[in-house]
Every structure is written in structure tokens, then in C-alpha cells.
Amino acid sequence: MALLPRATASLVETGGGLGGGSDLICILSCMQQGTAAQVALYSNVSDILTRFGYGEGLEFASAYVSHTKKPVMFAALTAATPGALGNTDISGVVGTSVITFTGVPLDDEEIVVKVATGGTQGVAGIVFQVSRDSGQSWSGFIRLGTAVLYAIPTTGVTVNFAAGTLLPSDIAKQWCSSPKWDVTALQAAFTALKASTLIPRLVIV
Numbered sequence: 001m002a003l004l005p006r007a008t009a010s011l012v013e014t015g016g017g018l019g020g021g022s023d024l025i026c027i028l029s030c031m032q033q034g035t036a037a038q039v040a041l042y043s044n045v046s047d048i049l050t051r052f053g054y055g056e057g058l059e060f061a062s063a064y065v066s067h068t069k070k071p072v073m074f075a076a077l078t079a080a081t082p083g084a085l086g087n088t089d090i091s092g093v094v095g096t097s098v099i100t101f102t103g104v105p106l107d108d109e110e111i112v113v114k115v116a117t118g119g120t121q122g123v124a125g126i127v128f129q130v131s132r133d134s135g136q137s138w139s140g141f142i143r144l145g146t147a148v149l150y151a152i153p154t155t156g157v158t159v160n161f162a163a164g165t166l167l168p169s170d171i172a173k174q175w176c177s178s179p180k181w182d183v184t185a186l187q188a189a190f191t192a193l194k195a196s197t198l199i200p201r202l203v204i205v
Helices: 045-052 056-068 183-195
Strands: 025-030 040-042 072-077 084-092 099-103 109-117 127-131 149-152 157-161 171-177 202-204
Touching: 025 056, 025 183, 040 045, 045 056, 045 072, 056 072, 072 183, 084 099, 099 171, 109 157, 157 171
Parallel strands: 025 072, 025 202
Antiparallel strands: 040 072, 084 171, 099 157, 109 127, 109 171, 149 157
């Protein structure tokens, strides 16, 4: 490969509220609500959450905007296949309470529920933590109280605790798959992009 004489390159890690067209990226993602016809520019990720709800693309947008200080184009892809619950592993539960998971997942992740303080379901005392990345990071301590279930925020998944007891270090795992788009959804998104006055440098699906 030939090298350009006297050529230099630099990486600019800061930016203003609105980036130039050459720096613009577009994120396409299955979301809780909205369609690909709603492509727009966002500098505040909370506005994406308000308009489309949660989805895989939201986390990427948050990381990108936070790091680069530049806005993103964003469009929701219509899900052809909803998210689904995969394998459940409760082999790590020694107590008699059967832990199950229900709901329609919004992301690909391995959810882990770990009991910190044991107790009896229906009687205040059980405390647990939740991980969404196979135990690499954990939520704060959650008190179940007298409840029989806990809806994990922004996941679409609910943890259900059957009658019985749980012991410290009891662990239950649930594998989840995210919603999936199809060719029709992707075509709709690119049609919306074509009609836009903004042209992204990069499209990330």
C-alpha cells in the first residue's frame, strides 16, 4: 500500500452539541416502540428513550454520545421476531423456592439473580442482586419484602419467586435473546434515511 507523503492524522475526542456531517453516525435498532420512519438527530439520549423506549441501540448511543460529545441519528427497526427467553439454570438454588423468569426480553443478555440474604417467600427478609452480564457487574441490594416477583428495569424480564425458602448464595440464571429485524424493516429504515436531509458517515445496525 502506498503511503501519502507528509500526511498526518489526529483523533479529535471532544466536540460541540452538534457534530459536522462527516462525523455523523446513524444507529438502527429494534426498540420497544416506534418505526423506522421516525429517523431523527439526537444529542440527548434521554430523548431517544422517551420516544422509542428501550432497546440494544440505546446503550450504544449512550456510550457514543458520552464519549464523543456528538449527536447521533437514530431510527427504530420494527421487530419481525420478538425477544425470547432461552435456557434457565436454577441448579444453583439450594432453597425450596423455585425461581422462574417471564416476559419478552429487550436485549441479548445473561441475567443472574444472586441471593444475599436468605428467607421465606412472602415474609420480608430476602435480599438479592441482579446481574445482566453473566455476573461481571451487579446491581445494588434489592429487598424483596413480601412481594412474589421483581420486574428487572429496562429488560422486559420479571423474576418470579415461588413459595418456599431461599438461602444465601442461591443463584438462578436466565439467557435472553433480543428482538430481531428482517429485510422489510431494514429497507424501511434505509428509505427513511434516503429521505432525510442528513447523511450519516456510518450506519450501525
